Amino acid sequence: xxxxxxxxxxxxxxxxxxxxxxxxxxxxxxxxxxxxxxxxxxxxxxxxxxxxxxxxxxxxxxxxxxxxxxxxxxxxxxxxxxxxxxxxxxxxxxxxxxxxxxxxxxxxxxxxxxxxxxxxxxxxxxxxxxxxxxxxxxxxxxxxxxxxxxxxxxxxxxxxxxxxxxxxxxxxxxxxxxxxxxxxxxxxxxxxxxxxxxxxxxxxxxxxxxxxxxxxxxxxxxxxxxxxxxxxxxxxxxxxxxxxxxxxxxxxxxxxxxxxxxxxxxxxxxxxxxxxxxxxxxxxxxxxxxxxxxxxxxxxxxxxxxxxxxxxxxxxxxxxxxxxxxxxxxxxxxxxxxxxxxxxxxxxxxxxxxxxxxxxxxxxxxxxxxxxxxxxxxxxxxxxxxxxxxxxxxxxxxxxxxxxxxxxxxxxxxxxxxxxxxxxxxxxxx
Amino acid sequence: xxxxxxxxxxxxxxxxxxxxxxxxxxxxxxxxxxxxxxxxxxxxxxxxxxxxxxxxxxxxxxxxxxxxxxxxxxxxxxxxxxxxxxxxxxxxxxxxxxxxxxxxxxxxxxxxx
Numbered sequence: 001x002x003x004x005x006x007x008x009x010x011x012x013x014x015x016x017x018x019x020x021x022x023x024x025x026x027x028x029x030x031x032x033x034x035x036x037x038x039x040x041x042x043x044x045x046x047x048x049x050x051x052x053x054x055x056x057x058x059x060x061x062x063x064x065x066x067x068x069x070x071x072x073x074x075x076x077x078x079x080x081x082x083x084x085x086x087x088x089x090x091x092x093x094x095x096x097x098x099x100x101x102x103x104x105x106x107x108x109x110x111x112x113x114x115x116x117x118x119x120x121x122x123x124x125x126x127x128x129x130x131x132x133x134x135x136x137x138x139x140x141x142x143x144x145x146x147x148x149x150x151x152x153x154x155x156x157x158x159x160x161x162x163x164x165x166x167x168x169x170x171x172x173x174x175x176x177x178x179x180x181x182x183x184x185x186x187x188x189x190x191x192x193x194x195x196x197x198x199x200x201x202x203x204x205x206x207x208x209x210x211x212x213x214x215x216x217x218x219x220x221x222x223x224x225x226x227x228x229x230x231x232x233x234x235x236x237x238x239x240x241x242x243x244x245x246x247x248x249x250x251x252x253x254x255x256x257x258x259x260x261x262x263x264x265x266x267x268x269x270x271x272x273x274x275x276x277x278x279x280x281x282x283x284x285x286x287x288x289x290x291x292x293x294x295x296x297x298x299x300x301x302x303x304x305x306x307x308x309x310x311x312x313x314x315x316x317x318x319x320x321x322x323x324x325x326x327x328x329x330x331x332x333x334x335x336x337x338x339x340x341x342x343x344x345x346x347x348x349x350x351x352x353x354x355x356x357x358x359x360x361x362x363x364x365x366x367x368x369x370x371x372x373x374x375x376x377x378x379x380x381x382x383x384x385x386x387x388x389x390x391x392x393x394x395x396x397x398x399x400x401x402x403x404x405x406x407x408x409x410x411x412x413x414x415x416x417x418x419x420x421x422x423x424x425x426x427x428x429x430x
Numbered sequence: 431x432x433x434x435x436x437x438x439x440x441x442x443x444x445x446x447x448x449x450x451x452x453x454x455x456x457x458x459x460x461x462x463x464x465x466x467x468x469x470x471x472x473x474x475x476x477x478x479x480x481x482x483x484x485x486x487x488x489x490x491x492x493x494x495x496x497x498x499x500x501x502x503x504x505x506x507x508x509x510x511x512x513x514x515x516x517x518x519x520x521x522x523x524x525x526x527x528x529x530x531x532x533x534x535x536x537x538x539x540x541x542x543x
Contacts, residue, residue, distance in 0.1 A: 157491070161491050162450055162464060162465075164530075165452050166464070168452055168489065172534065172536075173454055197459075201463060257530055261493070261530065264493055265493060265497060269497055270494075270495065271493070
């Protein structure tokens, strides 16, 4: 038992988060996290190695206390989003064009989600090999390559409301139309033209609707054919009958939309994106040896991809299952003996979020193609489990424990060390 | 030129809205894209609008991003008609808590002088 306690390293984490301007609401577990920014990861002081991509904030700053070289040390990091710094968010509370429903395409997604982070810490003498102790500085960027999708109720609602406003417009025209055969004939031709126009706009804006081509075809074409069939084949001859028919259709769609909105608003986090996301990140760590400007040495450069999948289990509660992975390559400075070879990491993380609770487990394996003759293993790994509890919108308690990577290839065969982390994520402004 | 602007304001910041609009001038659809709210949508020269009917429906749906909300937050609807920089007339209306809410307007243009 004593042996276990000797191996126990306790880190106290206190994060002070300063999200200057809140983005569209996302689960606060994610919005308050800076601990997995590329700046921290490249310095290897992160409590979470894999994190689900999320909406970037204009600016987040944080202080992270962690044990480095056996002592508790404060580390500082911040992350900025150039897009959100340059383009001020529309504050009129629209949800459509600017913020949520519109998926903006590959390059725009990159531009909107690009963040730049910087972190500093005392350099860890194991992680940075033979470099002299000093201050480590991590610089990082990350952006989303493939964004998630809106949930099916939101998708259905978005198209339903647009169908509804289309039919309401038609219904309003009928109210002002003379009740004669010629007018009805002209109305039918106009409606056919407008239906085609509506269909064409819908197909042109598939991303805006969140639909695939097939989904849009299945949803819209059938509906359009039914309406045109009803109006044309059923030979509704007077504006009164047409008005009655469209009134019933409008009422039906109105109920449908109302019911969808009730379902959406009953959810804890109705705008949470689901499905597959892919994030790219890169970071570079330098060490200012002996804390001198002239002692600056490049230590390592790291690139990684984070694929993630999200499934929402519950129709009303916030019960999200996230499955994430990481593929990472680290180029070490071999000239200054940070390590004798590069690292290749592969790992997975599973996370369940239910209302205020979030629990996760992550496993990452690290391989080096070359190790010193005295080291028998070519790999090390990180295995960590964690629990987050949201105390309030700006305060989250975090607890995690497990084993971290062994610092460098010389220590791969040393006994695995355990860590325990406990602390708070604190948002000062929301 | 006479132009039209529609504005929607939601009363509480915790809520967001989506709006869509059907605008017909003399039975011609002059806003086929339907979203977002039109700003300075050009209708025609004043003299060409004589006796024409402008029929509009604005459809506003509300969502609370943090969820768990009922009834829906009210919204304010503002319709303005301008000639260049000059405001000719404006109309304002508050919705109920129905979700979605519709605002319907029917305007007939008359030349006064």
